[in-house]
Amino acid sequence: MRIDQIVLGTAVCLLLATTPGDGRGQTAGIKTGMPSPKRHSPTAKADPAGDATGLIEVKQSDLLQKPTKDNWVSYNGDYTGRRYSALTQITPANVSHLVVKWVFHTQEAGPLEMTPVVVAGVMFITAGNDAYALDAETGKQIWHHARAVTEGLIDDASSHHNRGVAILGTRIYMETDNAHLLCLDARSGNLIWDVPYATGNRNYGATSAPLIVKDKVLVGTSGGDDGVRGFLAAFDVQTGKEMWRFWTIPGPGEFGNDSWPGDAYMHGGGTTWMPGTYDPELNTVYWGTGNPSPDYDGSVRPGDDLYTSCLVALDPDTGKLKWYFQFTPHNMYDYDSVQTPVLVNANFHGRPRKLIVTAQRNGFLYILDRTNGKYLYSRKFISNLNWAKGMDEHGRPISAGLTPDEKGVLVCPSQDGATNWYSPSYNEATHMFYFRSLEACNIYTAKTTPFEEGRTYYSTGLRRPLGEIGKGYIDAFSLDKLDFAWRDRLIGPTFAWAGVMSTATGLVAFGDDAQNFVIVDGRTGAPLWHISLGQAIRASPMSYAVRGKQYFAVATGSGDLFSFALP
């Protein structure tokens, strides 16, 4: 018997067992032929084929939608970087009924750090240099664009991490491990164009997801520990033509170049390895930059080392710098500033303000005025912090003068940072900012070493203080009270690099340090539901809906993707 006959036969048998109903959304459970209680989702469409499910045609207005609802159109969901979903089907009252809907396994991939993008019931994911389109309701593969990972890369790029796709129209965009920007047809997975965008130093790589702003797709690179010169570049979404490039390390004659004697600027780091955020009203993109290179040896880069460890505000049309704010001047501890700069409109000291809220790897949470980059507030969020003695009134940290040397000096937080690239979330319902933090220290050593292509450029190393075990937390900072509302310790064997998201019903979802995917009450931190996924989570979750059903999805450390929903 041929396969098609088998399938037809099965379809007929199943029909007999099925009560009349329209669409998968309503007959889920019955169609498997398994006994299963019948449930009707009140919001499910009567004629599922009558809605827009399955049609990929993303407009600018879809990208501008905030907060995100059924679709999740970019790495952080919407341009604000809040990683906040307006979906309300899953609530504190019913979240304990969540079940796994499906698991998708990516081939030949290491830990996944990506966030899926979902449009019209189609999910787009990446694993290494591969891209996949999946049926977001079943996890079944629609297409797979296979592309070999690149051999001979170093450091982060050699792990082939990738954080996902950007989407516009009928096209998706992704970065490859060797810093090519690919444009694929979202309906077939076929390659439309392939633009290598980081040349001249083979230590460049890319691990991020692109960000689309108007008619341009913005990409950065990795390699900030390996002596590359950081930049953010914008390409025409249609043609792939480069429109502008902002170098994060000023060249000769430019403001800030005094930190970079000779050709040091060519190896100064400051890479742009996470997606930024965008305010359409202010016509500004906000992008975090990485640590200076070499990491621990500050002697070869005197001064502040602009624009490393900064937030840069750029004009998306021209790439011109509007302002910058530096979190860690003359950084010797690998404190990148690529953590999502979250755009929040909220009252600050009683006045509605356009703010940026960001928890930084250096251990401080900052609030800035995003119209001009002015410092408004900061707060230390870990107890172990010794690299700075405090903060001056402009938000410049007062250095404690800890300089790594050949013997080693104890610095807190550790190189892994008080927080890191895993996503934070700002919740409109609770007015709280949620993020993961880590209490740990390192002994940093430094030794001047020349830059060499093909090798990392840390200029020596690190060790852990004897017997120290890092402690992970989820923190909730209230913007109303300007204080922490709660802080939950994450008990478990390994610190997970897993981000946080939140929803309009006040749910906060994240991976903990014991391979659990957890949902807590955002007001109190009280756990509401959890499930062990049998593998560490190294990615940030998201939420989407298809035909009236809300899902949570999260990628995991052994190349899987899980999707959860109410039964």
Place this chain on the structure above:
Amino acid sequence: MTHLKGGRWANLWVSAGLFLLAGMSMMAQEQGRGDAQGAGEFAINCANCHGSDGQGAKAPSLTAPNIVALSNAELIRVVHDGVSGGMPSFAQLGDANIVSVVRYLRTLQGQGDMVGPAAATGDVAAGRALYFGKAQCSSCHMIQGKGGFIASDLTAYGRSHAANAIAKAIVTPDNPVAPDARVVEVRTKTGKKLTGVVRNEDNFDMVLQTEDGRFHFLAQSDLIDVHRTDHSLMPQDYGRRLTPAELNNIASFLIVAGQTTPAEPLPPGRRHGGGR
């Protein structure tokens, strides 16, 4: 069947990065070896898994379009190194035998008329104009990043197909139809009729893509009728609509496109094609 010239195969060895020296000296002996050698090696080493006609048995068909699309160098590498999914390495056969087997495999694929890098004897510019114009190939097939999405990307096609094989594929399509390319017509319980191509299917669900690009996520239990036709969306009448010269021009365009577009790096044992 024309014999392949040693020089081309010698280049392949080099480009496959294998046996640089052995490859050169082997080519001398290679002259004069007939198909019999390859056929014999295939019967002993490959037929038990891939079928004696290469159409597939325990292991997948070697005449499927995506395998045909592999370059000679890629085939040589596959046979030499094996593939993680259950395809053993045949390095022990020795270089000469591997070449013979691959050469024979090409004849099983109907590619035996391919001599050297496929020759483009037609007018490439006219072929391009036909592809994007009167013949409307681009409404279904992407090439070099331009064109449709419902059929396979033809960018690499001309890399492994000779002009007459391409012309044949155009005028006698679906011979036989690739299972995942067939046009499928379904009727749902609500009376909706859809015609498209199946992108995923199991006992429970079906993803059907219609020509507007839309994916329809269907439950098998909601389908009253599923009709699997014996043809793809590829028009059947190009033999009447295009002259032999026009066909040759299109073939030349595909060959030149294939040979001038850098190949995307493929993971070992995997390939693109078929819109998947």
